Amino acid sequence: MARPQEFDRNEVLKAAMDVFHQQGYGATSVPDLVAATHLQPGSLYGAFKNKKGILTEALCLYADETAAYINRIFASSDTALGGVRKFLLQQTDVCKGESGRYGCLMVNTLLEMAPQDEEIEELLNKHLSRMESRIAKQLQLAKDQGELATDKDPKILAKFVMTSMWGLRVLGKTNPPVAELRAVIEQIVTNLNGCAKPGD
Amino acid sequence: MARPQEFDRNEVLKAAMDVFHQQGYGATSVPDLVAATHLQPGSLYGAFKNKKGILTEALCLYADETAAYINRIFASSDTALGGVRKFLLQQTDVCKGESGRYGCLMVNTLLEMAPQDEEIEELLNKHLSRMESRIAKQLQLAKDQGELATDKDPKILAKFVMTSMWGLRVLGKTNPPVAELRAVIEQIVTNLNGCAKPGD
DNA sequence: TAAATAGTTGAGCGATCGTTCAACTAATGG
DNA sequence: CCATTAGTTGAACGATCGCTCAACTATTTA
Numbered sequence: 001m002a003r004p005q006e007f008d009r010n011e012v013l014k015a016a017m018d019v020f021h022q023q024g025y026g027a028t029s030v031p032d033l034v035a036a037t038h039l040q041p042g043s044l045y046g047a048f049k050n051k052k053g054i055l056t057e058a059l060c061l062y063a064d065e066t067a068a069y070i071n072r073i074f075a076s077s078d079t080a081l082g083g084v085r086k087f088l089l090q091q092t093d094v095c096k097g098e099s100g101r102y103g104c105l106m107v108n109t110l111l112e113m114a115p116q117d118e119e120i121e122e123l124l125n126k127h128l129s130r131m132e133s134r135i136a137k138q139l140q141l142a143k144d145q146g147e148l149a150t151d152k153d154p155k156i157l158a159k160f161v162m163t164s165m166w167g168l169r170v171l172g173k174t175n176p177p178v179a180e181l182r183a184v185i186e187q188i189v190t191n192l193n194g195c196a197k198p199g200d
Numbered sequence: 201m202a203r204p205q206e207f208d209r210n211e212v213l214k215a216a217m218d219v220f221h222q223q224g225y226g227a228t229s230v231p232d233l234v235a236a237t238h239l240q241p242g243s244l245y246g247a248f249k250n251k252k253g254i255l256t257e258a259l260c261l262y263a264d265e266t267a268a269y270i271n272r273i274f275a276s277s278d279t280a281l282g283g284v285r286k287f288l289l290q291q292t293d294v295c296k297g298e299s300g301r302y303g304c305l306m307v308n309t310l311l312e313m314a315p316q317d318e319e320i321e322e323l324l325n326k327h328l329s330r331m332e333s334r335i336a337k338q339l340q341l342a343k344d345q346g347e348l349a350t351d352k353d354p355k356i357l358a359k360f361v362m363t364s365m366w367g368l369r370v371l372g373k374t375n376p377p378v379a380e381l382r383a384v385i386e387q388i389v390t391n392l393n394g395c396a397k398p399g400d
Numbered sequence: 401t402a403a404a405t406a407g408t409t410g411a412g413c414g415a416t417c418g419t420t421c422a423a424c425t426a427a428t429g430g
Numbered sequence: 431c432c433a434t435t436a437g438t439t440g441a442a443c444g445a446t447c448g449c450t451c452a453a454c455t456a457t458t459t460a
Binding site for chain 4 (some may be wrong): 002003004006029030031041042050051065
């Protein structure tokens with residue numbers, strides 16, 4: 001085995017992820033990453049091949065964290081449809097304030113790099129569609145349990161939820177008053193409620 | 201007056217705007233701009249001060265074109281609310297295909313540069329809120345003409361329309377099948393229809 | 401404990417970045 | 431028609447970019 005690595009790979013990735021999240025990929029220099037991770041260029045390149053390799057793994061970490069976040073929300077909801085509603089309502093906190101101004105790392109990176117960088121584009125589409133599938137699954141569950149009107153398509157609704165969330169992430173970038181953010185989200189949730197089975 | 205400029209300032213800006221739109225600000229080099237505008241660095245810097253100056257004016261041009269586009273749609277609609285509906289439905293064409301993958305220059309730039317670059321952030325917020333005001337004005341008109349339920353706030357609805365549009369621009373980046381794009385837009389328009397005065 | 405292996409260090413590489421400017425060119429004004 | 435003014439040119443500047451690698455260090459194996 002010889003000499004072992006002195007750093008925790010996940011800690012390093014978390015630090016790199018934060019820098020990419022706050023500054024974007026292009027605006028983040030290798031010296032920035034060196035400062036954030038406390039690793040010298042050689043170690044960084046030894047562990048991740050190159051700058052894009054660091055981004056790739058940081059995106060996977062971010063996607064995993066997001067997936068875990070969604071699962072937590074769905075798990076803590078009384079009804080299936082209520083879980084999706086809760087997810088949207090939680091976007092108030094996600095999008096408000098200083099953290100809201102950093103937006104979503106996946107959306108930021110998609111807009112910065114696609115369609116120029118096909119590799120990153122493909123990776124992001126994979127992560128995003130995984131997220132969409134999780135929401136679609138939840139909506140299918142809602143439908144199975146009779147919470148959703150029978151003429152609604154969970155897959156389309158999941159796409160709508162994703163699209164709404166993306167829009168909210170952009171809205172968060174404009175540093176809006178929390179009241180406005182909440183009002184827009186309520187408008188979106190109203191739409192979702194309109195898809196519920198009449199009488200519920 | 202001495203020697204006159206040999207180039208058409210608007211043509212040059214249009215060319216620069218296209219490059220920024222397709223590649224993003226950071227990924228666009230000055231040689232890229234030189235190639236696209238057919239101006240030498242000296243002329244470019246003489247006319248626009250620096251790279252960011254070019255972006256600034258390109259953003260203004262883009263915002264003006266967008267404003268003109270919205271006005272055209274609103275002017276060609278029978279009813280006020282129908283204009284907003286038409287605007288959303290038109291996003292199918294805006295977001296689909298190759299051009300859809302370039303997204304919205306304003307959203308792209310906002311996500312790339314804010315909150316790091318406060319100057320660009322402020323400029324974009326100005327352009328975007330001008331657009332939002334135009335939509336709010338149209339929705340107020342709809343309300344005045346009794347097309348909108350009396351408990352609806354045109355300003356909030358305008359924010360909702362903007363947010364939906366941003367989400368759709370991100371969706372366009374993922375290169376979705378046109379049918380999916382249309383289905384999501386229909387879901388959004390359904391929401392807007394739910395705000396119409398009952399019985400219309 | 402010596403040889404082998406793997407990780408760390410940071411100076412420095414070539415390439416490219418945004419920008420400048422001296423030389424040149426074309427118009428205007430006296 | 432020459433001096434003045436303004437625009438164009440493109441080579442070249444210093445800064446910074448992403449990245450490499452020889453020297454060094456720590457750990458394992460024989």
